[in-house]
Amino acid sequence: MxxxxxxxxxxxxxxxxxxxxxxxxxxxxxxxxxxxxxxxxxxxxxxxxxxxxxxxxxxxxxxxxxxxxxxxxxxxxxxxxxxxxxxxxxxxxxxxxxxxxxxxxxxxxxxxxxxxxxxxxxxxxxxxxxxxxxxxxxxxLEKQRSLTKQLETVNQELQRLVNVDGLTGVANRRCFSDRLQIEWRRGVRSCSSLSLIMCDVDFFKAYNDTYGHQAGDFCLQQVAKVIEQNIRRPADLAARYGGEEFAVILPDTKLEGGMEVAKNIRTSIAALNIPHHGSQVSDIVTLSLGLATVIPSTKISHDTLISEADKALYQAKQSGRNRVIAKLIA
CATH class of the missing domain: 3.40.50.2300 (Response regulator)
Known part of the structure; x- marks a missing residue:
């Protein structure tokens, strides 16, 4: 009827x-x-x-x-x-x-x-x-539009979750790798400098042993927050590279600019005054940082930039930690 x-x-x-x-x-x-x-x-x-x-x-x-x-x-x-x-x-x-x-x-x-x-x-x-x-x-149709909008929102959230580290809220390793490749290709086209900072919480295992893993998680969250606060451009990216190691991608940034960002991060972490009595270099949480800068080229890959930044980080640890070591890739 x-x-x-x-x-x-x-x-x-x-x-x-x-x-x-x-x-x-x-x-x-x-x-x-x-x-x-x-x-x-x-x-x-x-x-x-x-x-x-x-x-x-x-x-x-x-x-x-x-x-x-x-x-x-x-x-x-x-x-x-x-x-x-x-x-x-x-x-x-x-x-x-x-x-x-x-x-x-x-x-x-x-x-x-x-x-x-x-x-x-x-x-x-x-x-x-x-x-x-x-x-x-x-x-x-209205219901379909509403469901489509909800689906788009869910997909955006899923995409965000896929690219975000669950503990610290910064980008995860996957997002880091994708972004570095994008910025590398952009650098090849524009012949502009690309800087990468690799940083590590000094004696973090000792921190966990001393204060417990819950305190260690909170420490990493604070470190991540400080790193993000020290990068201001939309194209810059802070990421958790793994464990207590973080990475910062700085497109269109020369060695001097990257060094300034790295020093600011190290100083800002020290300013948190997070107690770390298990550290052998300080009684507070500190960072060791390695910086590498290159003008991307088709003759080398972005893996070279990661490798050189890692080497710089290793040198920072070997030479006493709580410092920044920089490398310019010719």
């Missing part, structure tokens, strides 16, 4: 006709079919009613004084746009021009006078069924 399609409330039909007798007959005929019915005597009243309450369908007389049905239908289309309910034009005119005009102004269908009631009944049912199907389609 069409009535059940419109939830628990039967469809509301607006009857617009200046002839009182026909208006009453139309209302009774529609009520007999189980519809709710409201009637008005002219186009102005119809427009006013639709601004207050929208019917599921309009039975509109074509020939009325003051405002005819064609004008009323056109104004309904302008007023309600895509939300305009189906308009079934009732007309004594059956010439081609009148029929064409009815559809041009937005009528969905028409019946001619004298009304064939069986035909009217079936056309009303068909138009209501089509309207219900359209409502369902719009709701389905």
């Amino acid at each position: 069409i009535e059940s399609s419109f939830a628990s409330t039967p469809p509301l039909i607006l009857v617009v006709d200046d002839e009182k007798t026909l208006r009453i007959i139309l209302c009774r005929a529609m009520e007999k079919e189980g519809y709710r019915v409201v009637s008005v005597a002219d186009g102005e009243e119809a427009l006013a009613f639709c601004q207050q309450q929208q019917p599921e369908m309009i039975l509109l007389d074509a020939m009325m004084p003051s405002m005819d049905g064609f004008t009323c239908c056109a104004k309904l289309q302008t007023l309600l746009g895509d939300d305009c309910p189906p308009v079934l034009m009732i007309t004594a005119l059956d010439d081609r021009g009148s029929v064409d005009l009815a559809f041009e102004v937005g009528a969905t269908d028409y019946v001619t006078k004298p009304i064939h009631w069986a035909v009217l009944r079936q056309r009303v049912r068909r138009l209501l069924a089509e309207r219900w199907a359209m409502i369902q389609l719009r709701q389905s």
Whole structure:
């Protein structure tokens, strides 16, 4: 049943006709079919009613004084746009021009006078069924759009999780590798310097042995936060390389600029004053840092930059830790 399609409330039909007798007959005929019915005597009243309450369908007389049905239908289309309910034009005119005009102004269908009631009944049912199907389609599309938006949000979050280290919140090793390759290719094209800092928390195993792994996790989180705070450009990237080791990619950065960032990181970590009585170089947490800078080239790979930064980090540890060693790759 069409009535059940419109939830628990039967469809509301607006009857617009200046002839009182026909208006009453139309209302009774529609009520007999189980519809709710409201009637008005002219186009102005119809427009006013639709601004207050929208019917599921309009039975509109074509020939009325003051405002005819064609004008009323056109104004309904302008007023309600895509939300305009189906308009079934009732007309004594059956010439081609009148029929064409009815559809041009937005009528969905028409019946001619004298009304064939069986035909009217079936056309009303068909138009209501089509309207219900359209409502369902719009709701389905809206739901689909909503689900698509939710899916995009979930995918973005998943992508973020894939690229973020779960403990520290900075980029993970995978993200680091992907970004370094991107920046390497960019450096090859632009012939601009690319700097890489590799840094390691000094005597971190001893820190865990002294304070416990929970404290060690918190220490790494603080270190990661400080490293991120010392890189400010959107293209720069701080990443957890593994364990207590972190990496910083600095595109379009010469050795001097990379050295400044590395020193700032080391100083900022010391300023945290995190106690570390298991350290052999200080009574607070410190970092050893290795910096390597190169102008990327097709003759070498980005692995060379990682290797040289690692060597610089190793030298920093070998020469006493809590310091920065830099290498310029020719």
